[in-house]
Amino acid sequence: MKHLFDLEKLFAFLGSQSIKLSDRQKSQLFKYHELIKRRSSRQNLVSKNDILHLVERHFLPSVFLSHSLPEIINGKIIDIGSGAGFPGI
Secondary structure, three states: OOOOOOHHHHHHHHHHOOOOOOHHHHHHHHHHHHHHHHHHHHHOOOOHHHHHHHHHHHHHHHHHHHHHHHHHOOOOOOOOOOOOOOOOO
């Protein structure tokens, strides 16, 4: 079985990449994670196969990309959405 990420491991990884989250941001991510898990079965927010991999398949790319984008681009971007409130480019 693939090694599963949890939010604490995500926070540790982000810290190692000099991406600091406030306690409030961490709390909001915990709440959002739980909300997605609870509501996904009724509202199909993410695929059934992704529920166990929410952090590495959704949270990590979104947080990492949102932190890196301002340094990468010099212009405008549009968020076309990719479900469950995660940004998509």
